[in-house]
Amino acid sequence: MQRRSFLTGLAAATTLAATRSPLAAAPAPKLKIALGYDNFAVRAMQWKAPALIDYAAQLKCDSLLISDLDAYESLDDTALRAVRAKAEAAGVQLYAGSWSICPTSKTFRPNRGTAEEHLRLGLRVSKALGSPVFRVVLGNMEDRKTEGGIQARIRDTVAVLKACRADAKAAGVKIAIENHAGDMHSWELRDLIKAAGEDFVGANIDSGNAAWTLEDPHDVLETLGPVTLCSSLRDEMIWETPDGATVQWTAAGDGLIDWKRYAARWAQLCPKVPIMIETISGGPREFKYKQPEFWQHYDKRPDKLAKFEALAKRGKPIPVAFKPPADPKDRPAATQAFQKADLEKSLSYLRREIGLGLKT
Numbered sequence: 001m002q003r004r005s006f007l008t009g010l011a012a013a014t015t016l017a018a019t020r021s022p023l024a025a026a027p028a029p030k031l032k033i034a035l036g037y038d039n040f041a042v043r044a045m046q047w048k049a050p051a052l053i054d055y056a057a058q059l060k061c062d063s064l065l066i067s068d069l070d071a072y073e074s075l076d077d078t079a080l081r082a083v084r085a086k087a088e089a090a091g092v093q094l095y096a097g098s099w100s101i102c103p104t105s106k107t108f109r110p111n112r113g114t115a116e117e118h119l120r121l122g123l124r125v126s127k128a129l130g131s132p133v134f135r136v137v138l139g140n141m142e143d144r145k146t147e148g149g150i151q152a153r154i155r156d157t158v159a160v161l162k163a164c165r166a167d168a169k170a171a172g173v174k175i176a177i178e179n180h181a182g183d184m185h186s187w188e189l190r191d192l193i194k195a196a197g198e199d200f201v202g203a204n205i206d207s208g209n210a211a212w213t214l215e216d217p218h219d220v221l222e223t224l225g226p227v228t229l230c231s232s233l234r235d236e237m238i239w240e241t242p243d244g245a246t247v248q249w250t251a252a253g254d255g256l257i258d259w260k261r262y263a264a265r266w267a268q269l270c271p272k273v274p275i276m277i278e279t280i281s282g283g284p285r286e287f288k289y290k291q292p293e294f295w296q297h298y299d300k301r302p303d304k305l306a307k308f309e310a311l312a313k314r315g316k317p318i319p320v321a322f323k324p325p326a327d328p329k330d331r332p333a334a335t336q337a338f339q340k341a342d343l344e345k346s347l348s349y350l351r352r353e354i355g356l357g358l359k360t
Contacts, residue, residue, distance in 0.1 A: 028260075028355035031267050034093070034274035035350060035357035036063030038232040039071060041279045041343045044335040048073055049083045057090040059347055060359045063274040065230065067097035067135060069112070069125065080128035088130070091359070093274070095230055096126040097135030097176075097204070102157040105139030105183075106146065115160045119175070120167050127171040133229045134168075134175050135204045138192075141182030141212065144297040150184060154192045161196040168200045176204035176229040179220065182212035185299055186223040193227050202229035207257060208280065211236050211247040213298070214289055216307035217257055218265070225269030232278035234346070235259075238308070239315040243288035245308070248318060249280050252346035256311050259354045275356055279342040281321035 037059070039052050047055070049071050056064040064087070066072075073079060087094045100108040103115040112118035122134040138157050144150045161175060168175055179189050193201050203224040207217040217236070235255030237248045252259060266275065288294055289305075322338045324331045350356040 028353055030355045030357075031263055032358065033263060033267060033271065033356050034062035035347065036061040036065065036092070036095075036274050036276040037343055037347065038065040038067050038276050038278035040067050040232070041277060042336075042339045044332065044339050047071070050086060053083070053087050053090055053092055053094075056087075056092045059344065060357070061092060061347070062358045063093040063095060063276055065095040065097055065135065065232065065276045065278075067232070067278075069098050069122070072125070075121070075125055077124075077128045080125060084128065084130045094129045094131050095133055095135065095274075095276070096122065096129050096131040097230075098122050099137055100139050101136045101160050102138045102143070102153050103160065104146070104156045105153055106142045107137070107139040116163050119160060119164045123164065123167050123171045123173050123175075126173040132174065133202070133204075134173055135178060135230050135232075136175060137178045137180035137183070139183045140180060141297075143183050149297065150188060154184070154188060154195075158192060158195045161201055165197060165200055174229050175201045177201065178204040178232065179206050179209050179213070179224070181209055185213045185301075185304075186210065186215055186220040187301075188299070190223055190227065198227060202227045204228075204230040204232060206232045206234075206278070207262075208232075208234040208236055208249045208278070211238055211308070212285070212287070214245075214287060214308045215304055216311055218262060219304065219307050221262065221265055221269065225266065228270040228273050231273060231276050233275055234277065234279050234281075237315050237318050238312045239317050240309075240312045241286055241288075242290075244286060244290045244294070245312040246284050246286045246317070248282065248284040248320075250318070250321065251279055251281055251342050251349070252277065253349040253353065254281075254318075256315055259350065263350075263354050263356060275350070277343060277346045277350070279339070279346055281342050284320065 101115045101119045102108055112121055126134040138153055143153045205224045205228045210217040210220040235250045235252045235257050237250055237255045238245055325334050
């Protein structure tokens with residue numbers, strides 16, 4: 001009986017070992033790439049900077065992009081230095097940001113003064129916070145339809161950047177322009193950076209927005225990686241439709257990005273730049289690029305489009321990630337819970353499966 005019990009136990013232990021082999025259970029090797037989040041991922045929380053820092057610390061993030069100036073109770077240098085001290089105590093590197101600095105963009109708002117005044121304000125804020133960059137945008141896809149098209153808006157943005165070059169140099173802060181909401185193809189943003197000056201301007205790379213200009217996010221990394229200073233990343237599912245393709249953003253690991261390959265290339269192109277997650281899951285958008293009129297406003301490059309189409313062929317329709325409750329009173333809490341869960345899911349996946357993050 002004792003021998004039978006021993007053999008039964010040994011068999012069970014062997015089976016358990018086979019299902020939990022060291023190779024299968026071992027976490028992904030560390031890549032020494034910082035991991036963080038963009039506060040827009042949890043926009044429904046309406047948190048100010050201190051609460052955003054506390055959440056970053058709770059999630060063991062290395063970095064935090066606060067992508068709008070309204071997140072600060074005060075833009076006074078003394079108040080900003082207090083925010084910086086709180087982040088430093090939590091071991092979180094702050095990155096500062098704001099929105100459009102293109103004075104002729106449909107998205108530009110004069111609430112921070114002129115475009116140049118807005119940019120100079122952001123540089124001062126960034127310096128006080130200890131942020132190495134100030135992230136901004138040109139606009140969105142509607143700017144492609146304005147007089148002169150996106151090239152005119154690029155020239156206007158370059159003029160603002162050049163006017164503030166001395167301010168950026170004096171502050172020791174670089175300006176990171178995002179490929180934002182379908183405004184610029186990656187090569188157009190690369191041209192903008194070159195025209196303004198790579199000594200003080202670079203990219204805030206957005207993998208989700210890459211699909212809104214009909215580009216493969218891996219290919220966008222190849223173009224923008226060498227000049228990338230900051231990031232706002234998410235995954236995406238893409239699938240074919242009769243008129244083109246539909247794009248739906250997802251949590252990391254739920255879309256078509258090969259994160260192991262993406263992170264490995266990131267480590268080669270911009271290893272000192274943190275990977276910061278900006279989940280905005282849901283909201284499928286169709287791009288009817290098979291209709292000739294679509295290309296009136298976009299730069300059609302067959303080699304780039306072919307890579308996007310290859311992704312779409314691999315993709316499949318997925319349900320909308322979040323549907324607000326029918327009762328309006330229940331929507332705020334439900335939206336907040338979904339946004340937090342979606343971000344945390346992405347961060348967990350990238351730590352566990354890809355080995356991102358500097359903290360244990």
